Amino acid sequence: MVEGQVVEEREELLNDVSDQGSVSREQSAASSLQLLISDHEDGKTDAPEEPEIVDPVLSKYHTACQAGDLATVKQMIESHVVDIGSDFMSEEKVTGLHWAAINNRLKLVEYLISQGADSNARASHLGATPLHWAARYGYVYVVDYLLNHGDADPALCDEQGFNLLHLAVNSSNIMLVCYVLFFVVQPGRLDIDCADPHGRTSLLWAAYQGDALTVTMLLKFGASTKITDDNGFTPLHWGVVKGQPQVMKYLIKDGSADFFSKTNDGKDCFIVAKEMKTTYAFKESLQYAGFSPDGTALRKYFKHDQHAKVATFMTPFVVIGLVFGMFSHIHFIFALLCSSVLILATNKCLNMFVLPSLISQNSSIHNMTLLKSPLMAGVFYGSLLWVSIVFLLVLFPTVIFEEPMLSILFVAVLGCVHLLFFQLVYSDPGVLEPETDFNEIRNKISELLKIGKFDTKNFCIETWQRKPLRCKFSSFHSRLVLRFDHYCPWVYNDVGLLNHKKFMYYVMSVGLGIVCFVKLSMEFFDAFDDDDDVACGFLGDDELCAGFTYSKFTFLIMVWAVLQLCWVSILLVMQWIQIAKGITNYEFDLALQQRKRKSSQQQQINEHFNTAPDELVDDGSSAGTARAESLANAETTFDGVSEGNGRAGTCLKMIGVPQCVTLVGELLGKTQSNSAGAEPRRGSSLHIATDYGVSRNIQDFWLTSDTGAPLWQRLLYSTSSSSSRALLNGEEVVYSTLYELPARQGDNGYSV
Known part of the structure; x- marks a missing residue:
């Protein structure tokens, strides 16, 4: 069976010392290292046997290299106790540089290289170099130094036939993969489709590992989806074996993956999926990319996706009119039945005839649904149109004489709502365009490596930009959005730095307009109130x-x-x-998640793929660093509307009920408990790094940074899309390059 073969080869190729902690490596002899198990020919492990004689001097030296004890290593080398050219035991040939590299001891690596250590020295174990050892664990900082200062050769392969790119992919550290692609593959030092002895390229390995981030990155650099290994497996075959939906989605949507391609034993992806019991995930991936479960392309009834969007947007207007018309003219029971049938039929028709035309615009990892289409914006605008029609044709002739001022106010508000709605739909929320200059990208990566911040928190792997503070990658725009607040399905757009103020004016206008409409409607109904025979029970x-x-x-x-x-x-x-507290909706959600992890004492995971050595990590002693940690700026997988816990949960989340309850409870104070057995306390435990006081926060939001402009202009106008300048703590900041927050009183600020 495929699975048995895969598991066996996987164990042979990737079994290593990942289960050994740093301390255990420091205390073990070189012979205990089992970096990889290969030897496919005889099935024996390549780990060398325990040496009969252990040199106590070299053992002490290696232990110091493992622990990063620079002082001891310096003393032993400079006193000529250890020769840097032969600092290994005769049988294993594991050098001090090997041990420093595999334990992420950057300072020690720098010193050993300066003393003439050979970065291409091969250990007896698999013939692996220090570069191979560092890459296998995803230590990008060590890899960077070995390549740039140690003349390490990225094209060298170990005895398994793995080079730097293969090992970077096997590490599943997307930051190392990203580094190798930009600094090694793109300049032409390695071919992205280079294969191991079994014909497996990096994309084949990434697909089998179920590593969606690496698969996406390799595809962006042109990795071939058609290359097969010795068994005739393509990357998509391996993705189906693993059953990871995102991997299959990206491979299929790339357009070049052939799911009808057959392996050497005549099995296509459908047969492999059936054998591996991954059929459901495979069919879901086909649907995501615009294919039916049998692999045929879904028929598109709209030539242009824009036409499909317009059809989706206008459908609610028709449905709302028909539903209310039925309830107005036929018996309630029949109206309820007919409305239910109409809504279900409309949903079915949209899914069958409209949604396939929108799939090509889906950049999210989730399947396209009507909730991610302009449908909800159509529900709101359809409602607005019917309010406008009823007012103009029914209410206006009567109420203009009874309530002239209110009528004029409502007309003005109604016009503003219409105008602001379309401005918001087509507005730029503050997107930061992707970087396309490879030299500039390499410069940004190098800058982040110098300060120990080359991770997904500070570098966007989707747009290849350094991430400013308070931004988020939006799958809706496929861009970073500056000062991202939330995705609003009611306006079919993100809300961010450039349109947040306009969004607030829009929401306030809607609220005022509804109040005016209700008042005018009641005035209109009052004209019928003279009939004494009218009685409606609960009304x-x-x-x-x-x-x-x-x-x-x-x-x-x-x-x-x-x-x-x-x-x-x-x-x-x-x-x-949120405006008064100086926090966005996105930052508030992330702060809650962070606190939940801490309070539940969950094991910390390296969610940002940061492998910065200890010497590059800030000790966190300054007030600025503490505030930096409190500012949530992580990469998440939110894609507009969350599915929620069932349809009821989805509806509640769309209107903001859970968020509102949590927000009011947190910011106004509620009883909390830090952990099991801890005393409950009152008040919010959220530390908001961008909270400079209520008055200052409100001014920062509502006033533009152009202090020379009239006050009314600063209030009404939004931030210019060309500058991305805005106020923060009363200072003008450029959000596209905001890597440090303005200091509070008595604080020196902090950098990201």
């Missing part, structure tokens, strides 16, 4: 009952508008509190 016998009896369609539109006011009010409360 009483006043304006509501009159409206329900004599103008049911208008009544239903008013009720629908009041329901919209619910989520608008929740959103306004959330936004105003």
Whole structure:
């Protein structure tokens, strides 16, 4: 079976000392190292036998190299106790540089190289060099130094036929993969499709490992999806064997992967998926890329995806009108049944005839759904159109004489809402364009390596940009968004630095407009209130009952508008509190996640792929560093609307109920407990690095940084898209290059 073969080869090729901690490596002799197990021919391990005689001097020297004891190593080398040219035991030939490299001792690596250590020295164990050992564990800083200062050869292969690129992929450290691709592969020092002795390229290995990040990066650099190994397996075959959905999605959507290609034993991806019990994930991946479960392309009924978006956007307007029309003219039971059928049929038609045309625009790792289409924006705008129609055709002729000032105000607000809605839909939230200059990218990576911050927290692996503070990668735009707040399905756009103020004006206008519309509707219903025979039970016998009896369609539109006011009010409360506290919705969510991990005492994971040596890591003693840690700037996988816990959870999250409850509880204070058995305490435990005081935070948000402009202009205008300049703690900052926050009083600031 395929799985048995894969597992056996995987164990042979990738068994190493990853289970040994740093301390255990420091205390072990060289003979205990089992970096990789290969020897495919006889099935024996390549780990050398325990030497009969152990040189105590070399043993002490190697232990010091493992522990990073630079003083001891210096003393032994400079006193000529150890010869740097033969600092290994005769049988294993594991040098001090090997031990320093595999333990990420950068300072020691620098010293040994300066003393003439050979960075291409091969240990008896698999013939691996220090570069191989460092790469196998993803130690990008050591790899960088060995390549640039130690003249290490990236093309050298160990006895398994693995070179630097293969080992970087096997490490599953995307930052090392990224480094090797930019500094070794792109300049032409290695071929991206170089294969091991079994014909497996780096993309084949990444696909089998289920490493979606590495697969995506290799595809961007042109890795071939058609190359097969000795068994006839393509990268997609190995992806199907592993069953990792994201890997299969990226390989299929790349466009060159052939899922009908057969292995040497005549099995295509469908047969392999059936044998490996990964059929569901494979079919989901096909759907993601625009294929039916049998592998045929889904039919597109719209030539251009823009036409499909317009159809999706306008559908709610028609459905809302039909539903309220039925409830206004036929019996409630029949109206309910007919409306249910209409909504289900509409959903089915959109999924069958419209959604396939939108799949090509999906850059998220999740399958395209109607919730990620313009549907929700269409629901809002369809509602707005019906409110406008009812006002102009039904209410206006009556209320203009009864409430002239309110009517004029409503017309003005209605116009503003229409204008702001389309401005928001087409607005730039503050995207940072991807970097395309490879030399510039290499410069940015080198800068981050110097300060120990080459990780996904500070470098965007999607856009190849250094990440400024307070930004987030948006799958909606496939760009970094500056001062990202949230994705809003009601305007089908992200909300960020450049459109956040406009979004607030829009939401406040919607709330004011709904209140005015309800007031005008009640004034209109009052004209029917003279009939004493009208009685509606729970509605009483006043304006509501009159409206329900004599103008049911208008009544239903008013009720629908009041329901919209619910989520608008929740959103306004959330936004105003966050503005006053100087935090975005995205930062608040991440801060909660971080605190939850700490309070639950979860094991810390290296989620940012940071392998900076200890000497490059800030000791965190300064107040600025402590504030830096509190600013959540991590990469996440949020893609617009979360699926939630069922449909009810999704609906609640879309209108912001859970977020609002949590936000009010955290920022206004609630009883909490840090950990099991700890005393509960009151007040928020969130430390907000960008909170400079309520007054200052509000001014930073609402005023542009152009201090020479009139106050009204600074209030009404948004940040210029050409400058990305805004206020922070009363100072003008450029958000596209914001790597350090302005200092609080008595603080020297901090850098990222």
